[in-house]
Structure formats: structure tokens, C-alpha cells
Amino acid sequence: MDITVAEALVRCLEQENVEIVFGYPGGTILPVYDALNDTTIRHILVRHEQGAAHAADGYARVTGKVGVCLATSGPGATNLVTGIANAYMDSIPMVIITGQVPTSQVGTDAFQEVDITGITLPITKHNYLVKDPAMLPAIIKKAFLIASTGRPGPVLIDLPKDIAQTRIKFKYPKKVELAGYKPTYKGHPSMVQQAGRIIMDSQRPVIYAGGGVRLSNAAPELLQLAETISAPVTHTLMGLGSFPGDHPLFLGMLGLHGTRYANQAVTECDCLIAVGARFDDRVVSKVSGFAPSAKIVHIDIDPAEIGKNVRSNLPIVGDVKNVLGAILPLLKKKDNAAWVARVQQLKKDYPLHYRREGIMKPQFVIEKLNEFKDDNAIVVTDVGQHQMWTALYMRFKEPRSFLSSGGLGAMGFCLPAAIGAKLGAPERNVIVVVGDGGLQMTMQELGTAAEQKLPLKIFVLNNQRLGMVRQLQEYYCDKRYIGVDLQFDLDFAALGRLYGMEGYTVETEEQLLEILPRVLNSKEPVIVNCIIDREENVLPMVLNGSPINEAID
Amino acid sequence: MRHTLTVMVENNPGVLARVAGLFSRRGFNIDSLAVGRTENPLVSRMTIVVEGDDTTVEQVNKQLHKLVDVIKVSDITKDAYVDRELVMIKVYAEPSARAEIMQLVDIFRARIVDVGPKTLTVEVTGNEGKIDAFELSLRTFGIKELVRTGKIAMLRGFKTSSKNNNHKEEEVS
Ligand SMILES: Cc1ncc(C[n+]2csc(CCOP(=O)(O)OP(=O)(O)O)c2C)c(N)n1
Numbered sequence: 001m002d003i004t005v006a007e008a009l010v011r012c013l014e015q016e017n018v019e020i021v022f023g024y025p026g027g028t029i030l031p032v033y034d035a036l037n038d039t040t041i042r043h044i045l046v047r048h049e050q051g052a053a054h055a056a057d058g059y060a061r062v063t064g065k066v067g068v069c070l071a072t073s074g075p076g077a078t079n080l081v082t083g084i085a086n087a088y089m090d091s092i093p094m095v096i097i098t099g100q101v102p103t104s105q106v107g108t109d110a111f112q113e114v115d116i117t118g119i120t121l122p123i124t125k126h127n128y129l130v131k132d133p134a135m136l137p138a139i140i141k142k143a144f145l146i147a148s149t150g151r152p153g154p155v156l157i158d159l160p161k162d163i164a165q166t167r168i169k170f171k172y173p174k175k176v177e178l179a180g181y182k183p184t185y186k187g188h189p190s191m192v193q194q195a196g197r198i199i200m201d202s203q204r205p206v207i208y209a210g211g212g213v214r215l216s217n218a219a220p221e222l223l224q225l226a227e228t229i230s231a232p233v234t235h236t237l238m239g240l241g242s243f244p245g246d247h248p249l250f251l252g253m254l255g256l257h258g259t260r261y262a263n264q265a266v267t268e269c270d271c272l273i274a275v276g277a278r279f280d281d282r283v284v285s286k287v288s289g290f291a292p293s294a295k296i297v298h299i300d301i302d303p304a305e306i307g308k309n310v311r312s313n314l315p316i317v318g319d320v321k322n323v324l325g326a327i328l329p330l331l332k333k334k335d336n337a338a339w340v341a342r343v344q345q346l347k348k349d350y351p352l353h354y355r356r357e358g359i360m361k362p363q364f365v366i367e368k369l370n371e372f373k374d375d376n377a378i379v380v381t382d383v384g385q386h387q388m389w390t391a392l393y394m395r396f397k398e399p400r401s402f403l404s405s406g407g408l409g410a411m412g413f414c415l416p417a418a419i420g421a422k423l424g425a426p427e428r429n430v431i432v433v434v435g436d437g438g439l440q441m442t443m444q445e446l447g448t449a450a451e452q453k454l455p456l457k458i459f460v461l462n463n464q465r466l467g468m469v470r471q472l473q474e475y476y477c478d479k480r481y482i483g484v485d486l487q488f489d490l491d492f493a494a495l496g497r498l499y500g501m502e503g504y505t506v507e508t509e510e511q512l513l514e515i516l517p518r519v520l521n522s523k524e525p526v527i528v529n530c531i532i533d534r535e536e537n538v539l540p541m542v543l544n545g546s547p548i549n550e551a552i553d
Numbered sequence: 554m555r556h557t558l559t560v561m562v563e564n565n566p567g568v569l570a571r572v573a574g575l576f577s578r579r580g581f582n583i584d585s586l587a588v589g590r591t592e593n594p595l596v597s598r599m600t601i602v603v604e605g606d607d608t609t610v611e612q613v614n615k616q617l618h619k620l621v622d623v624i625k626v627s628d629i630t631k632d633a634y635v636d637r638e639l640v641m642i643k644v645y646a647e648p649s650a651r652a653e654i655m656q657l658v659d660i661f662r663a664r665i666v667d668v669g670p671k672t673l674t675v676e677v678t679g680n681e682g683k684i685d686a687f688e689l690s691l692r693t694f695g696i697k698e699l700v701r702t703g704k705i706a707m708l709r710g711f712k713t714s715s716k717n718n719n720h721k722e723e724e725v726s
Pocket of ligand 1: 382383384385386387409410411412434435436437438439461463465466467468469
């Protein structure tokens with residue numbers, strides 16, 4: 001039977017087991033929306049296309065499935081751009097479908113025409129402009145394959161309206177050919193052997209775990225590796241959650257705002273096992289000062305990450321889970337007693353600390369949230385100081401329980417991402433930690449959350465400032481503050497109530513402690529406006545150009 | 554150092570933009586780029602000359618690999634290969650100078666492809682060195698216009714750089 005390409009698209013999404021799409025309609029995507037009438041796939045109407053992209057992203061981060069979002073041509077498509085870039089930087093599997101002006105108008109600067117495949121070229125893993133209606137099913141199949149395999153990432157499909165309306169014979173291909181796309185999953189055997197030897201020879205090993213561990217579901221292998229060779233584990237922002245935060249070998253985050261003991265351990269180690277991490281500048285700081293005495297074993301599925309930022313002594317290209325699985329049988333139990341003792345001493349000597357006096361401290365809020373939340377709660381942050389405090393003071397026990405915009409650092413991420421996360425994992429409590437600046441970037445999505453009856457628990461760390469930038473101006477611009485005060489005192493509790501949430505404002509530790517258990521156990525959506533110290537800094541902090549073991553604290 | 558890369562790509566729309574965009578975006582310098590179809594109409598072949606040290610070119614190579622439309626990348630700089638470039642030069646040729654120009658054309662095994670009242674258009678193929686030398690020798694007469702194709706290259710002997718021999722696995726070993 002002949003069906004339209006738009007209908008075929010929806011059939012394809014069904015075949016890919018898509019349950020939810022996030023989107024915002026418009027003229028050129030009309031045929032696709034029309035076809036959505038006849039499917040069980042749920043459409044979530046957001047309030048801005050950026051929200052659709054971040055929500056699909058949050059959904060993907062929590063479920064491990066491909067997140068899907070839709071938008072119309074022109075402004076709809078351009079509004080997605082931040083969300084696509086965010087998914088690209090954090091290697092999140094996503095398929096994005098945009099409407100496009102009819103083929104005959106492509107290239108004529110038609111109403112609401114933008115070259116979205118051109119615009120997203122550098123921020124997608126791949127993209128397609130559909131030109132031949134018959135190719136649509138194969139393109140969708142390829143898009144899901146590319147998005148979800150190898151190093152995951154977003155794939156965009158731009159669909160001209162006339163093509164969406166064309167009738168085709170529908171058949172979903174079982175297999176598609178991609179001549180140039182063959183991710184390497186298994187580590188090279190001789191490399192794996194050598195890695196086993198280097199690791200066994202080391203006396204002071206440290207594991208540096210990134211987002212790749214979560215992407216390849218390798219948390220069990222990571223735990224086994226760490227325990228077998230008694231190696232402390234430090235994380236990138238993206239890696240948090242893939243190793244239990246209450247484990248004695250847990251070092252927390254490393255890098256510019258990393259814990260001093262993590263950074264010191266990396267500096268002293270004789271073997272650094274980098275697992276699904278990419279030696280980002282926020283981790284490494286001064287290259288020559290990073291793990292200077294270590295042999296570096298670098299495991300990553302993306303060959304281009306090997307040697308990109310930092311030399312490695314032993315690169316292994318492959319899927320983290322596979323590669324760790326291959327290395328583990330080569331290892332024997334060892335206890336590195338002196339090293340483990342040294343690292344425990346570092347933890348004692350350089351603990352995280354803050355002064356608990358005067359106005360309520362953000363670190364206190366995070367510590368208490370940590371105490372009262374359940375183990376499998378999902379914590380979503382925005383970008384800024386509150387993000388770093390959460391990364392430092394919150395302890396995660398499970399992978400996929402901490403979502404944050406890592407590579408792009410996109411303010412506005414958290415609320416829509418939390419919506420996607422809650423829809424992906426309705427049984428888990430979703431806690432949002434956000435700055436007063438970042439919430440105001442995408443707070444229109446409170447409407448989406450209300451409409452979908454999502455009981456999010458939103459904690460606004462309200463310093464009436466763009467705190468992170470204020471901190472930068474304090475250190476790098478002699479406190480010449482400019483453009484960082486959010487002077488209008490927005491009552492976030494009242495704002496939440498407008499959207500049908502319970503709203504509270506807390507200004508003291510006592511007030512916080514009084515409501516916290518109730519809020520976290522409530523079945524209702526709640527927003528808590530936490531008034532915190534405006535001058536508090538994120539510490540430790542490595543100044544630009546310093547090695548990571550020289551931090552201000 | 555200059556490296557010569559042979560890049561096999563699927564002949565899809567936008568593939569040139571993807572490759573060229575990658576170079577500019579990641580700050581790699583293209584010296585020359587020549588592209589055309591191969592014996593397989595679904596596949597195009599690019600010959601790219603890129604300036605950079607070994608680590609830079611290794612990054613170029615790997616980043617090119619990541620493009621879904623790229624089938625194979627080979628750095629043939631250190632292999633034995635034949636390379637050719639075609640240039641057309643429109644040179645000022647007053648009657649008094651013509652004989653001398655024709656002589657140079659002979660020496661370089663170039664060809665005259667167009668004769669105008671005041672100019673001659675000559676073409677020559679060869680490797681870069683030959684083409685540079687030819688250009689230099691015509692300079693004295695005045696060059697009105699010059700166009701070069703960029704270099705194309707092929708390995709000597711039985712070997713090819715177009716067949717996929719599981720380079721992705723090899724690359725790391
Ligand atoms: C879209 C976007 N614009 C600008 C920035 C730069 N930036 C990083 S952190 C920050 C301040 C965030 O302030 P707020 O949301 O109040 O959080 P806080 O740092 O106070 O916790 C800014 C402006 C960014 N990361 N993203």
C-alpha cells in the first residue's frame with residue numbers, strides 16, 4: 001500500500017521503538033504532525049524548540065535510547081541548534097527531524113528557509129537532506145544506526161514538505177550499507193595484552209573515567225577493574241555516577257574545579273588509565289603538568305581522541321565495556337597498599353570544605369539534598385557554580401543518575417533535560433539543581449512540565465547573580481563586576497505556583513531542613529527558592545595555565 | 554611538512570562541503586584539493602595536500618575518518634607514487650616573443666591550446682616541480698592568467714590506495 005513519506009516516517013519511528021518525540025509544529029512539518037495522529041508514539045509539545053532538543057537529550061541520557069525531536073523549518077530549526085550542539089559535545093544519541101521548504105523552493109531564500117544541514121554540519125555526527133522520497137526509510141534506518149553506535153551523537157534529517165507529502169511503497173529496510181562507517185568495538189589484542197602488563201607493573205595506578213563509561217554501560221567492569229588492582233577512580237563531569245560515590249576508592253571529579261586529592265593523585269600516579277574520556281582542557285589544564293610521571297593507557301571508541309590533547313603510551317580503540325572485559329582476565333588481584341594509604345591520606349589532608357556561617361551556603365544545600373535523596377534519584381543541573389557544587393558535594397551510586405551539560409556548558413539545559421529524564425524514567429525522582437540565571441533561560445518549559453504533570457523537584461540556588469561569571473571576574477578582573485547582577489528579585493516560589501507547583505522560599509538551614517524530606521517525598525511538582533550567599537566561590541579552583549595540583553582552596 | 558592524502562568518499566551531495574568544512578573548522582591548512590569520480594561512479598576520490606607536522610596530519614586523517622561519507626583515507630607521502638597536476642597559462646606573447654615561448658613549450662613538453670592576437674594559452678602536466686619551473690620561465694613574458702588543477706596522485710606498482718583493507722583496525726597498532 002502506498003503511504004506518504006510523512007506516514008512512512010512515523011512507521012519508521014515505530015520500527016525503531018520510539019515511544020516519545022519532543023517537538024514544536026509549524027508549516028513545513030505539518031505533514032509529519034498530521035501523521036502523528038495515527039500512532040501510539042507520544043508527542044510532547046514543548047514551549048521552545050531548544051527545549052525539545054534538550055528534552056530529547058535528557059531522555060536519551062537516562063534511558064540509553066535514541067532521543068527524538070521535531071521542529072519546523074527556519075526559526076524552528078535554528079532554535080534547535082544549541083540543543084544539537086549540546087548533544088554533539090556530550091556524545092548523546094539523538095535523531096532530529098526538521099521540516100524544510102518544498103524542494104522547488106530550496107535555495108531561493110523562501111519564507112522560513114534556512115540551510116539547516118549546512119548550519120549543523122559541524123555539530124552533528126551526520127545529517128541528511130531528503131531529496132528522493134523513496135530513500136526516506138533507508139535514511140531513517142541509517143540515522144538511528146549512526147546516532148546510537150560507535151561514539152554516539154546527533155543525526156539530523158531535513159525533510160522538504162513536498163517530499164513529505166509524496167506517496168511511496170513503504171518497506172523498512174532490515175539492513176543498510178554504510179561503506180565508510182565501521183566503528184571499532186574490540187580492542188586490538190596485542191594492545192590489550194600490553195595494557196594488562198602496564199597495569200600490572202604499575203604501583204600507583206589511577207583510573208580516570210569519562211562519559212564513555214556510561215555510554216557503553218561499563219560501570220560493572222569499571223568497578224571490577226578498580227577493585228582488582230586497587231586503583232582510585234576519578235571522574236570527569238560526564239563520568240560521575242559510573243562509579244559508586246561512597247566507595248573508598250572514589251576520588252570525585254578532577255580538573256579545574258576538581259577535588260585536590262583527585263588532582264594530586266593524578267599528578268603522583270605512575271599509570272593513568274583513561275576510560276572513555278577525552279582529556280578535555282577543563283580536566284587537563286596545563287598539559288605538561290598533567291600526570292607527568294604516568295604511563296597513560298587511553299581507552300576510547302573514537303580513534304580521533306587518541307593523542308588529540310595529550311600523548312598516550314598505550315592507545316586502545318574500542319568500546320569501553322569490551323576493552324575492559326578483555327583486560328580484566330589478564331589482571332591479578334593486587335593491593336598497592338602504600339599507594340592506597342597515600343591517597344587516603346590525601347583525602348584527609350585536603351578535604352572539600354566550606355565555611356558554614358552567615359547566609360546559607362550552597363554547599364550545605366547540596367549536602368542536605370544528597371543526604372535526603374534516594375539512591376536512584378536523577379539529579380539534573382544547569383551550568384554554573386551550582387553545577388560544580390553539585391558535582392563536588394553530591395554522591396551518586398548509579399550510572400545515569402547525574403545529567404549535566406558537559407562539553408558545551410549550555411545554560412538553560414537543565415529544565416528541559418529534566419522533563420526528558422522524567423518522561424524516560426517516570427518511576428525515578430528527578431531533582432533539578434539550577435541557578436537563578438540558567439532557570440530564566442528556559443523557564444518557559446515549566447509550562448511543558450505542568451502540562452505533562454511531571455512532579456519535578458526544582459531547587460533554585462538563588463544568588464541573584466550569574467555566580468560563575470562573578471567568580472571569574474573576582475579572580476581575573478579584580479572584582480570589576482559587570483553584567484552579572486540579576487537585580488530584579490524574581491520570586492521563584494510564586495513563579496512555580498503560577499504553574500501549579502508547590503513553591504517555597506528558604507533562607508536558613510533550619511527552613512531548608514524542615515521542608516526537605518516533605519519536598520522529596522511529595523508526589524507533586526515543587527520548586528524551592530533557596531536564597532544563598534552571593535559571594536560564595538567554587539573551590540578548589542585551578543587558575544588558568546596552572547597544573548591541576550596547584551589549586552586555590 | 555607537506556603530506557599527500559588520498560581520500561575516497563561516497564559520492565553524496567555535500568561531501569565536499571563536509572571535507573572542506575572540517576579542514577577550516579579544525580584549523581588545518583589545505584594546500585590543494587582535487588576531486589573527481591573514480592572507476593566506481595558511487596565513489597569520488599580526493600587528493601588533498603595538507604601542510605602540518607605528523608601529529609597534525611594524523612589528526613586530519615582521523616577526523617576525516619569520522620565523516621560518515623568518507624570511506625578511506627591514506628597518507629601516501631612516504632610511499633612511492635606518481636603525481637600530476639595540470640596548469641593552463643595565458644601568457645603575453647608579442648610577435649617578437651613567440652619563438653622563444655614556443656621553445657620553452659617544447660622543452661617542457663607543454664602544448665599550445667589557444668592562440669590569440671596578443672596571448673598564447675599553454676597547458677602542461679607534470680609534477681609540482683616541473684609546473685613551478687615552467688611558470689617561472691614564462692614569468693618574464695608576463696602571465697595574464699593562470700589556473701592549476703591541484704595535484705592528483707596514484708601509488709606506483711600493483712598497490713592501490715582506493716581499496717579498503719581494514720585500515721581502521723590497523724591505524725592503532
Ligand atoms: C547559554 C550560555 N550563556 C552564557 C554562559 C556563560 N556562563 C557560564 S556560567 C554562567 C552563570 C550562570 O549563572 P546562574 O545560572 O545564576 O548559576 P550560578 O553560577 O550562579 O550557580 C554564565 C553566564 C553559558 N555557560 N551558557
